[in-house]
Amino acid sequence: MDLILEGIKKAFWLLITFDPEVMGITFLSIKVSGSATLISLIIGISVGAGVALTRFPGRRIVVSLINTGMALPPVVVGLFVTISLWRNGPLGFMGILYTPLAMIVAQTVIATPIVTGITLAAVQQLPAKLRLQILALGATRLQMLWILVKEAKLSLLAAVMAGFGGVISEVGASIMVGGNIKGYSRVLTTATVMETGRGNFDVAIALSIILLLLAYLINLALTQVQQRERRR
Amino acid sequence: MNGSPSPVFEARNLQVIRGGSLILNVPSLVVSEGEILVLIGPNGAGKSTLLQALSALVKPSRGEILFRGQRIGTDIPVLQYRRRLAMVLQEPLLFDTTVYHNVASGLKIRGMKRDEIEPIVGKALERFGIAHLRDRSARTLSGGEARRASIARAFATHPEILLLDEPFSALDPIMRETLIEDLEQVLRETQITTIFVTHDRMEALRLATRLGVMNAGEILQAGSSDEVMNHPVSEFVASLVGVETILKGKVVRRNKGTFIASVSGQEIEAIGDVGLGEQVSLCIRPENVTLSHIASGSPSSVPNTFPGTVEKITPIGHYRKVQLNCGFTLVAYVTNPSFSDLSLKEGAKVLSSFKTSAVHVIRAATRDGRTDKA
Numbered sequence: 219m220d221l222i223l224e225g226i227k228k229a230f231w232l233l234i235t236f237d238p239e240v241m242g243i244t245f246l247s248i249k250v251s252g253s254a255t256l257i258s259l260i261i262g263i264s265v266g267a268g269v270a271l272t273r274f275p276g277r278r279i280v281v282s283l284i285n286t287g288m289a290l291p292p293v294v295v296g297l298f299v300t301i302s303l304w305r306n307g308p309l310g311f312m313g314i315l316y317t318p319l320a321m322i323v324a325q326t327v328i329a330t331p332i333v334t335g336i337t338l339a340a341v342q343q344l345p346a347k348l349r350l351q352i353l354a355l356g357a358t359r360l361q362m363l364w365i366l367v368k369e370a371k372l373s374l375l376a377a378v379m380a381g382f383g384g385v386i387s388e389v390g391a392s393i394m395v396g397g398n399i400k401g402y403s404r405v406l407t408t409a410t411v412m413e414t415g416r417g418n419f420d421v422a423i424a425l426s427i428i429l430l431l432l433a434y435l436i437n438l439a440l441t442q443v444q445q446r447e448r449r450r
Numbered sequence: 451m452n453g454s455p456s457p458v459f460e461a462r463n464l465q466v467i468r469g470g471s472l473i474l475n476v477p478s479l480v481v482s483e484g485e486i487l488v489l490i491g492p493n494g495a496g497k498s499t500l501l502q503a504l505s506a507l508v509k510p511s512r513g514e515i516l517f518r519g520q521r522i523g524t525d526i527p528v529l530q531y532r533r534r535l536a537m538v539l540q541e542p543l544l545f546d547t548t549v550y551h552n553v554a555s556g557l558k559i560r561g562m563k564r565d566e567i568e569p570i571v572g573k574a575l576e577r578f579g580i581a582h583l584r585d586r587s588a589r590t591l592s593g594g595e596a597r598r599a600s601i602a603r604a605f606a607t608h609p610e611i612l613l614l615d616e617p618f619s620a621l622d623p624i625m626r627e628t629l630i631e632d633l634e635q636v637l638r639e640t641q642i643t644t645i646f647v648t649h650d651r652m653e654a655l656r657l658a659t660r661l662g663v664m665n666a667g668e669i670l671q672a673g674s675s676d677e678v679m680n681h682p683v684s685e686f687v688a689s690l691v692g693v694e695t696i697l698k699g700k701v702v703r704r705n706k707g708t709f710i711a712s713v714s715g716q717e718i719e720a721i722g723d724v725g726l727g728e729q730v731s732l733c734i735r736p737e738n739v740t741l742s743h744i745a746s747g748s749p750s751s752v753p754n755t756f757p758g759t760v761e762k763i764t765p766i767g768h769y770r771k772v773q774l775n776c777g778f779t780l781v782a783y784v785t786n787p788s789f790s791d792l793s794l795k796e797g798a799k800v801l802s803s804f805k806t807s808a809v810h811v812i813r814a815a816t817r818d819g820r821t822d823k824a
Contacts, residue, residue, distance in 0.1 A: 347539055350507050354537035355556040356607070358529060365555075369546055447546075 221419055229424030239401075240421075244428050247405040250318050251386040254325030258333045258381050261326075263374065266337025267363055271349065284338060287331025292324075296394030299324040303395065316397035321405070324391035329381040336380060340373030341366055375444045379437050386433055406432070456518070458483050458611060458643045459504060463513035466499055466667075474499045474667040476513075486637060486644045487672070488654040490690060491664035497647040498540075499667070501613045504645065505537050517611075533560060535611040536604035540619055542596035544588035549580060549599050552588050556607040574606040578632060594625035601633065605640075612637075612644040618653065630656060651692055655679070663687045680735070681810055688733045688812070694771075694781035695734040701726055708806060714778040719753040720809035729814035736771065738808035739782035741792055741800045755803040756780070760796050770794070774802055 232240050269280060301307050303315040303323070314320045344366060352362045367374065389407035396403035398412060406429040413422040459481040466474035474496045481487050489497050502508040504515060506528045517534075520526040536556070544552045551558075553574050557567045575581040578598040583591065591599060597617055604612060618626045634657060637644060648654050654661055655675050662672035663682075671683045682688035685696050699711035701724050709724055710717050711732060718732055744757055758776035765771075769783045772794060780802055784794065792800065 345541065345543060347541065348543050350502065351537070351539055351543040353507055354505055354532065354535070354539075354613075355559050355603070356529065356533035357559045361559055365545065371546075 222423070225420040225423035226427075228420030229427050232421070232424040233428065237424075240424060240428065242401060243404050243406055243409050243425065244432070246318060246403075247386060247407075247429075248432070250321045250392070250405055251325060251382060253322045254329050254385050255333075255378065255382040257322070257326045258329035259378065262330050262333025262377065262381070263337050263367060265330075266334040267341050267367055269334075270338045270341035271363070271366070281338065284331055284335050288335040290328055290331060291390070292328055292388040292392075293390035293394070295324055295327045296391030299327060299391065299395050315395060316399060316403060318396065318403055320395040321392050321403060324395045325385035325388065328388060328391060329385045332384050333377045333381045336373060336377035337367075337370070340370035340377070343373070344369055372444055372447055375440050375447075379440050382436055383433060386436075387429070456483055457481065457516075458485075458518060459645075460516040460519075461504065461513065462516070464500075464503060464510050464515065465512040466496075466503055466508060467511040472667060474503060474510075476500065476667075476669055479669065479672075481643060481645060483643055484641045484659075486646060486657050486659045487662060488646045488648060488658035488660070489662045489664050489669075490648055490651060490654050492649075492690070494666075495664040496667035497664050498615050500664070501537065501615050501645060501647055505535055505613055506531055507537075533607070534609060535613060536607050536609035537613040538600055538604045538615065538617045540616045542591075542593075542600035544591070544596055544599055544603075547588060548585050549575070549583045549588055549591070549595075550585060552599055553602045553606050556603060560607070570606055570608075574602040577605065577636060578602040593621055594629065597621060597625075597629060598632075601629075605636065609642060612642045614644065614646040616648055619649065626653075633657070651690075661691075663690055665690075682733060682812070685731055685733075685812060688731075688810070692735065693733040693810070694736040695732075695739075695779065697732045697734070697778050699730055699732055701728045701730060716756060716777045718809065719806045720811050721806055722811040722813075724811065724813060731812040731814070733810040733812060734780065734804055734808060735810075736781045736783040739780060739802055739804045741772065741774075741782055741784055741788070741794070741802055743792065744799050744801050752803060753806055754809070755801060758800060758802050760794055760798045760800060763794060763796060774800065776802060 266284075269277065269284070299320065300315065302309045303312065303320055304310055314323070348366070348369065349362060352365050357365065387407065389411055392405055393408045393411065396405070396408065398404050398408040406425050410422050410425045410429065413419075413425065457480045459479065461476050461479040464474065464476040464479070465472060489500065491497050499508060503510050506515070506522050515522045517526060517531055522528060522531050545555060550571060554567045554571045557570060572581070575584055578601055580595060580598045580602060583595060583599070588596065588599060601617060618629055621629065630653060637657070646654075646657055658675050660672060661675045661678040663670045663678060665686060671678055671687050678687070679691050682691055682693060688696055697713045697718070699713040699718060701709050702712045702717070703710040704724075704726055707723070708719055708721050710719050711730055713732065720732055724730060756776035758774035758780060760772055761775050762773040763770055766783075769785060770789045772782045772784050774780045774782065782802060784792070794800065
């Protein structure tokens with residue numbers, strides 16, 4: 219019990235003194251997971267809406283692959299991204315393994331199916347005749363897509379929350395492709411794993427509190443937006 | 451030049467095939483400038499598919515549609531064409547935003563500037579009596595308000611053609627009535643060429659300058675309301691336009707311009723040039739049947755006068771639908787005051803009569819026929 223209390227005390231000290239190392243790790247986590255979420259939104263919303271609105275042979279297989287992708291284990295993603303970015307791998311020429319960029323790539327791979335799957339379900343749930351109505355109003359296909367995405371915005375906020383939540387909390391892929399290099403590719407989750415391993419529970423608790431706080435604040439903000447929209 | 455209005459739409463050999471089935475087959479359809487063509491028909495008749503094909507939302511499997519003489523998709527790009535029409539579907543399908551932004555949506559799609567949109571939307575909101583709902587979320591509107599917003603959205607784009615797909619369905623009668631009144635007035639003022647699809651015969655009669663009857667993907671008959679209502683080309687059309695009595699008979703005598711057909715042992719006189727022994731269907735509208743006390747008339751002296759027994763009475767608003775057994779089944783509509791005067795009740799004996807000219811004749815050879823030109 220003392221261990222926990224001591225850990226919490228130390229954690230608050232690190233937080234209120236804006237410990238440079240902890241702050242650096244926090245900002246890198248936001249940068250990496252934020253970028254990955256943003257990229258996954260661009261890809262996921264386009265692909266999700268596209269698949270929702272088109273009929274093509276093998277569509278069911280594609281939809282089930284997207285749904286399977288929503289549960290991609292981060293370590294599996296980490297493994298394949300590592301192999302791809304390995305010096306002799308197909309993308310080895312990029313030379314980005316063990317960099318924050320590699321972490322963004324891995325986290326994008328994790329978040330994209332989540333955003334795609336939720337977008338797909340959200341757009342499919344819209345009334346089928348809404349598309350006809352939008353086209354009858356004189357919209358181009360791109361305008362129609364944009365209007366439909368706007369109509370599904372409440373569900374898409376859920377996609378943002380799920381996508382960001384998925385990547386900010388993952389550790390397997392980040393540790394594999396980022397290497398957990400101090401001051402360079404160390405993020406909240408990888409640092410927590412490392413500090414726990416070293417027995418530095420106080421630092422690990424501080425990092426965990428920040429991680430929880432971060433996830434909570436971002437979801438709180440998005441929930442506020444979502445609920446305000448719902449009330450309107 | 452015959453001075454007739456120029457066609458806005460012209461569909462030629464229009465066919466839509468879905469899942470191997472022919473769901474729309476319209477050899478010819480011409481809609482003239484300023485015309486309000488109302489299409490009635492049962493569910494699955496192909497009315498909505500026709501509207502969607504005409505608005506280029508469904509690609510026809512065969513045939514072509516001309517808009518002001520230009521082939522849609524070749525002479526005139528589909529998008530450009532769609533921006534000259536407006537369509538209101540069965541559900542209001544409003545966007546998740548305010549009423550103002552909903553009504554403005556078609557104009558925004560056309561890339562109009564905010565200051566250009568403002569007065570147009572303001573006018574459309576006024577015209578349909580929803581100016582006070584301007585800043586309300588579309589989600590909070592009642593059914594009637596939502597329909598008004600969706601019709602205002604269509605009118606805001608100043609369309610050359612208006613396509614309405616049962617926009618008043620699922621509304622209560624009072625809301626429906628006021629909305630029809632407003633639409634009637636706006637259509638009269640604007641003279642927009644309109645195609646209106648409905649289930650409701652009364653709605654159709656109020657708005658139509660031309661009436662069409664559809665079934666199984668085909669237009670069975672199109673013409674003036676009077677023509678379609680009183681001279682249906684088939685038994686199906688007759689039943690759809692409110693003919694309650696359709697009797698099958700055989701021509702037993704011919705006079706000058708009239709004939710006598712035998713129906714269940716009774717003789718009915720009708721106008722028409724038909725052959726002796728020919729099988730005919732005799733259509734009698736219920737509002738053309740008069741009922742009187744059995745003692746007040748002589749059944750033998752006046753043609754088409756039959757004593758009968760009241761079998762069933764059904765109230766229908768201001769009227770009672772009275773089903774009689776006169777040796778054949780005859781249906782009459784009786785106003786509520788007449789109903790009281792005649793002291794009608796089930797089992798009562800009454801005298802029914804209808805004019806020779808009130809009998810519309812469908813010859814067996816054309817019973818399932820349809821008008822070629824719509």
